[in-house]
Amino acid sequence: MKKTFIYTLMIVLAGFSCQQKATEVSAPATEEAKSETAAGKFGADINDSGVVTLAELVTELESKDEFQGKVVGQIKEVCSKKGCWMTIDLPNGQSMRVTFKDYGFFVPLNSSGYPVVIEGVATKKVTDVETLRHYAQDAGKPKEEIEKITESKQEYAFEAVGVIIRENA
Known part of the structure; x- marks a missing residue:
């Protein structure tokens, strides 16, 4: 037994x-x-009502230190390691780096080129050389290009609480 x-x-x-x-x-x-499609919602559950254009965002930041709200744009580049940041081209020729509140979520690595709605806070800030080089390394840039970064840069930054990536149109 x-x-x-x-x-x-x-x-x-x-x-x-x-x-x-x-x-x-x-x-x-x-x-x-x-990971086959990058479309979806990430971070806080947001919607696409009340969005402003990137031109409106830039205009707002020219007269104020901060913008809080929703913006619609297109993802240019995504961190190739984790999806922990992305960039969006602005109509003034600059790009805006988008990070995610408290490092709390990421976006798919294959989301470059997708239309996006982001909600959070935008500011203008100076990014130091070390951070710029780190971002270039994360983006998979060649060593020679990374070493050419020798000056801090004033740039637009956006800390998103939520992201909607729409189907690639």
Whole structure:
């Protein structure tokens, strides 16, 4: 009787260990399926009502230190390591770096070129050389290009609480 109990227990435990391995194997496939399209909502649950254009954002930041609200644009570049930042080209020829509140969420690595709505706070700030080089490295820039960064830069920054990436139109 004891042998039967022990054999049964071993079979049950073996079954559980096989189930766990099956879950581990299928998890990457699920993540891969999610990464096929970049569209979706990330961070806080926001909507696209009350958005302003990038031109309106730039005009607002010319007269104020800060803009709070929603902006519509197109993703130019995304951090190639984690999706922990993105850039959006502005109508004044500059680009705006978008980071995510408290490093709390990321966007898909393949979201470059997608239309986007972001909600949060925009400011103008000076970014130091070390940070600019870090961003260039994250973007996968060649070493020679990174070493050419020798001066701080005044740029637009946006800290997003939520992001909507729309289907690539």
